[in-house]
Amino acid sequence: MSMTQTGDPLHNALAERMNNTLKNGWLFNEGDMDFRQAEEAVSKSVAMYNNARPHRALGMKTPMEVFSGRGGNPLMEYRYN
Numbered sequence: 001m002s003m004t005q006t007g008d009p010l011h012n013a014l015a016e017r018m019n020n021t022l023k024n025g026w027l028f029n030e031g032d033m034d035f036r037q038a039e040e041a042v043s044k045s046v047a048m049y050n051n052a053r054p055h056r057a058l059g060m061k062t063p064m065e066v067f068s069g070r071g072g073n074p075l076m077e078y079r080y081n
Helices: 009-030 035-051 063-068
Strands: none
Touching: 009 035, 035 063
């Protein structure tokens, strides 16, 4: 469902793009969830989107890296044992 007054997703393209990324990129294969499970999955997905997922439009930095001015992408620090 579009979150615009007219119901046209083109009027809020940035938000609709993020909604698409969350739904189809991270939540699509989660199967049936109750409200609490969905709430937790969305929360984790938003945290991942902002803190760990590099964005081409941001010079391959995360939104949090750009916002805070600090590096430290947790995905780049992960080591296999």
